[in-house]
Amino acid sequence: MAEEVKKEAPKLFKVTIDNITVEVTPGTSILNAARQIGGEVAPPAMCYYTKLQGSGGKCRTCLVEVAAGSTADPRPMPKLVASCRTNVMDGMVVKNITSDKVIDARNGVVEFLLINHPLDCPICDQAGECDLQNLSYDHGKEGTRYEFTRRTFDKHDLGPYIQLHMTRCIMCFRCVFTADQLTNKRVHGILDRGDHAQIATYIEKSLDNDFIGNVIDVCPVGALTDKTFRFKNRVWFTKPVDAHRDCPKCNGKVQLWLRGNEVFRVTGRKDEWGELKDWICNECRFEKKDTADWIIEGPAHVNRHSVIAQGYYEGLQKPNETIVKVLHGRSPKLLMDIHSVSEVNKPTVHLSKIDGPAHSDDFNKPE
Numbered sequence: 001m002a003e004e005v006k007k008e009a010p011k012l013f014k015v016t017i018d019n020i021t022v023e024v025t026p027g028t029s030i031l032n033a034a035r036q037i038g039g040e041v042a043p044p045a046m047c048y049y050t051k052l053q054g055s056g057g058k059c060r061t062c063l064v065e066v067a068a069g070s071t072a073d074p075r076p077m078p079k080l081v082a083s084c085r086t087n088v089m090d091g092m093v094v095k096n097i098t099s100d101k102v103i104d105a106r107n108g109v110v111e112f113l114l115i116n117h118p119l120d121c122p123i124c125d126q127a128g129e130c131d132l133q134n135l136s137y138d139h140g141k142e143g144t145r146y147e148f149t150r151r152t153f154d155k156h157d158l159g160p161y162i163q164l165h166m167t168r169c170i171m172c173f174r175c176v177f178t179a180d181q182l183t184n185k186r187v188h189g190i191l192d193r194g195d196h197a198q199i200a201t202y203i204e205k206s207l208d209n210d211f212i213g214n215v216i217d218v219c220p221v222g223a224l225t226d227k228t229f230r231f232k233n234r235v236w237f238t239k240p241v242d243a244h245r246d247c248p249k250c251n252g253k254v255q256l257w258l259r260g261n262e263v264f265r266v267t268g269r270k271d272e273w274g275e276l277k278d279w280i281c282n283e284c285r286f287e288k289k290d291t292a293d294w295i296i297e298g299p300a301h302v303n304r305h306s307v308i309a310q311g312y313y314e315g316l317q318k319p320n321e322t323i324v325k326v327l328h329g330r331s332p333k334l335l336m337d338i339h340s341v342s343e344v345n346k347p348t349v350h351l352s353k354i355d356g357p358a359h360s361d362d363f364n365k366p367e
Contacts, residue, residue: 013090017041017064018098030083030094031062035273042273043096044106044135046113046220047172048084050275055177056084059170060109061135065102068093080105103139110139113170115146117221120168126222128235128307131274132170158207161227161286162216169223171197175215182279183209210249213285217268217276228286229265231357236307238264243294249281255300256291262352263289272303289353 012023017034018041024033032050034042043064048056056062062084066077071091080101083094096102114136121127153166207215216224238257245252257265266285268276288294302309323332345351349362 013088013092015088015090015092015094017094018096024088026087028088030064030066030081030086030088030092031056033088034064034083034094034096038272040097043083044131045084045273046131046135046170047174049174049177049218050273052174052177052181052218055174057082058172059113061106061113063102063105063109065095065099066092067095107139107141110135111141111144114140114144116151116167117170118150118167120165120222123231124168124222125225125230125235126219130222131220157227158224159212161213161282162207163225163227163230165223165225168221170221172220174218174220175224178215178218179207179209179212182211182214210281210283211279213282214268214276214279216285217270220274226265226286227356228289232351233259233264236310238308239312240300240302240308242269242297242300244297245284245288245294247281247284250284251278252280252284253278254280254284254294256294256296258291259352261291262350263291263294264352269300 010025013026013028014021014023015030015033016022017030017037020037020041022033022036024036031043031045031048043062045056045062046059048062060082062082063080064083065080066086068074069077069092070089072089074091083096088094113132117132121130121133124130127133151167156164156166158164213226216226235257238259240255240257243254243256253269255267255269256263257267266280266288268278268280268285270276299312299314301314302312324330344363346362346364351358351362354362
């Protein structure tokens, strides 16, 4: 009888990040090793995306200090390194929030990112779930030292569902990588150089691939927006719930953003680092805006530090309906329709289903 060949367990590297030691497999980046620890130990990342090959190294917000390269060569690295593009070594010692150099550098990077970024937060649809908004809150300054004219771009409609606000773009390249790796044909990319560089389509081509809507979810700022949701509501007024449907194009697992029983938008489900768990198709994202189209699983998990968590509670149990029991099985009669008594909303208009933002014509005019 042949002897069974025992497989050796893969060697693990020990890396210490902010005085916390973790074991990871060889080839793991410093960023992903820090994410295994979690919390504030994990550096912020505005351009890196786990699902996108080649992403990372653009925004420089994830810079860390390597105090010791490895057990074999304990010399520190002379400069700060991008944690998303630098792999760990056995015995490596890394400083993130415990390094004054890192904090100072991150403050400078955020100041550069905000040089041309407009103060659109009060009207931006990304407000409340914007990575740059969170980063500027932690590392931004009260004012700016930039005295020159800021760059501006015109808004572009990239097809019937997506609008590009290039003025808000931070050139993370995520949308380009998404279109390049997820679709069969990419028609947008980086045009021009230096401070004139922009994400654009050549001669205003439309993005019409079945999965191109995912560029909205991967964008860390409000540069790419969902035209079916623009200016209709604020995210902290809506409630995210997990839902699914049988979809022939994707797995059909999404998050519905509800206000009452109206579906204001549909997005993919994200993990704790704000990255999509699975890609979803345009049909699920843009065309299925009715609760009857979905099987609702329950409330989605929301980070308690997020503004979306205000007034949002998980684990609640819906009380049993007692009216039917009191009426001995009879259904209650509808006593009032809110549209019939409202003096503002038109009875035939549902704000979540109109094409584009709401205008004065969608409401009753005062007498």
